[in-house]
Amino acid sequence: MFDSQATAPRWGPNRTILIAGLAAAIIEMLVVLPVQAALGVPPLLVFQSIASGWQGDAAYDGGVPSALFGLALHLFISVVAAGIFVHASRLWPILVARYLSAGLIYGTAVYAVMNYLVLPLSAFSFKPAHALSLTATNFAVHLFFFGLPISLVTRFAARRAPR
Numbered sequence: 001m002f003d004s005q006a007t008a009p010r011w012g013p014n015r016t017i018l019i020a021g022l023a024a025a026i027i028e029m030l031v032v033l034p035v036q037a038a039l040g041v042p043p044l045l046v047f048q049s050i051a052s053g054w055q056g057d058a059a060y061d062g063g064v065p066s067a068l069f070g071l072a073l074h075l076f077i078s079v080v081a082a083g084i085f086v087h088a089s090r091l092w093p094i095l096v097a098r099y100l101s102a103g104l105i106y107g108t109a110v111y112a113v114m115n116y117l118v119l120p121l122s123a124f125s126f127k128p129a130h131a132l133s134l135t136a137t138n139f140a141v142h143l144f145f146f147g148l149p150i151s152l153v154t155r156f157a158a159r160r161a162p163r
Helices: 014-038 043-061 063-091 099-121 133-160
Strands: none
Touching: 014 043, 014 063, 014 133, 043 063, 063 099, 063 133, 099 133
16 A cells, blocks of 8 residues: 655755755854864854955944844855755755765865855955865865755655655
8 A cells, every 4th residue: 555654755845945054054153163263263253254245344344233144144045055955956866865975066066156156256355365274174164064964954854754
């Protein structure tokens, strides 16, 4: 006998997108904030830097409101990135079947888009250091703490519910 619950995904796509985006945003910041603190950059400045992509240098004079705007932008970007992956996984089920490699490849793609498209087109005026160790850290964060969580949540949501 056919059991409709056995073939239904755990969550719908919208819930998957929201959870995957929030997971990636939070996990990424759990790594980024301590690294930045070790470099002498407080969390307020990290989130103001994100806001500066939209507000330019005015973000650094905006205090907590600019930092909160930066946090909102970070969450928004993460949810949009998750939405792209979740929808792509519905078109190409291989992204769910090969979730580990798909997550790492997606993290690479997000890194490239953010660093070579979004940042150059934004109002972000700060020039990040190009030290190999910082570039490698930034790249690794995107792979393991952004792309991979999105892929893992998508895989979890796509797995069939137990009978």
